[in-house]
Amino acid sequence: MRVLVVEDDPIIRADLGDALTAAGFLAESCGDGNEALFRGDTEDYDLIVLDLGLPSLDGLSILRQWRDNGRGMPVLVLTARGTWSERVAGIEAGADDYLPKPFHMEELVARARALVRRAAGHGSAIQTLGDLRLDANQMRVTQRGKPVSLTALEYRLVAYLFHHRDRTVPVTELLEHLYGDDESRDVNAIEAVITRLRRKMGAEVIGNRRGFGYYLRGTDE
Amino acid sequence: MRVLVVEDDPIIRADLGDALTAAGFLAESCGDGNEALFRGDTEDYDLIVLDLGLPSLDGLSILRQWRDNGRGMPVLVLTARGTWSERVAGIEAGADDYLPKPFHMEELVARARALVRRAAGHGSAIQTLGDLRLDANQMRVTQRGKPVSLTALEYRLVAYLFHHRDRTVPVTELLEHLYGDDESRDVNAIEAVITRLRRKMGAEVIGNRRGFGYYLRGTDE
DNA sequence: CGGCGTCTGTCAGCGATCTGTCAGGTTGGG
């Protein structure tokens, strides 16, 4: 899950990044409005956390431009003053959720998860597929009730496949979402992770369609 | 836009109904938890506004049960006390948005609209032509309901013809699209692929107009 | 600081599958 944090205050930005990273997101951040506008337009994020109080370019304008350009990713808006008229403005501009400062990191994380979940079309933080179960809150995967011990990277891959269970996910997409675009990784890196995952969960769990990509299937299918 | 308001206080319930009706929704309401549970499970709403403080049955339990039953409609949760831990609980249970009382009706309406808007954004990636069906999500093609096993290249060709079903596509265009411009492939490469496709799907599916190119047609036309 | 264990990307080799090429055959228009 790739998330972009747009926030000018370096300290808050770092805090947000840390919290989201700890929650299993791949967090990138940016403090400049124009850069944010560009990256939101060109890159593929699962979520954007957007502070409205930016110095260079108004957050609402950025959001509006994204929407005008047809970008539909979930956007969680942060703002310092919590008047309801401002909330309405944010939502009308195309925000998916709204969080007034000050807020608890736990709440931000919960809302971030909810947005990603909702975007994926699922209602609950706990999802099951076959005898597999993914708990987004605890970042745990269980199989037949038994916990599967996964590394952070492995979990992110499984979680991504889980959220896109109805599709075959191209390797390029996995590369984009597991690592930032700046990092150049070999396709083989994904293959290595897949191999390790299959060793842990059984070869049947993750399927591959040559030339297309990977997909998840319950082991009891 | 059909919306269900679940709220035990008759006055608030009426206010909500009025505001939503004025906003263009078709509002139904209900004050009892068990009835709400049933209607949410069996009826088809575009949105549900759910008060957590119900006498008979806890709102969170209702929500959780809906989600467990696979009901994915947007749910906007209302609650009296606005502690952040409660919000987290609501969101974790599968709420799509959260509004603490007291709130302004304008904000509720704005959020309701946003939720419905977002849920409507699920454009279908499935196209049909004759007895052929192309699922862009799964990157799969079915014929008369039966899946056709295609390689990546074959799929790309079919998908391209599908997207340009209304015209005859020149071979040069297919070459350009299937391979990068830099790669020099023989026209015969395309012909080979076409042959393989016809063998898999039946010769009638892909037509050719001598000197012009290829086109797709449903096999039952 | 140094040692230790874990995580993870890279490399190389292997099968299996895919797919472009070639060498014909077939068709259709002029």
Next chain:
DNA sequence: CCCAACCTGACAGATCGCTGACAGACGCCG
């Protein structure tokens, strides 16, 4: 009738995905 366009089967080289081995990176702890 002739030529170009198209079809097709066979085949070999290319590609893709899988895996084991390895080493650099990182964090942890004494």
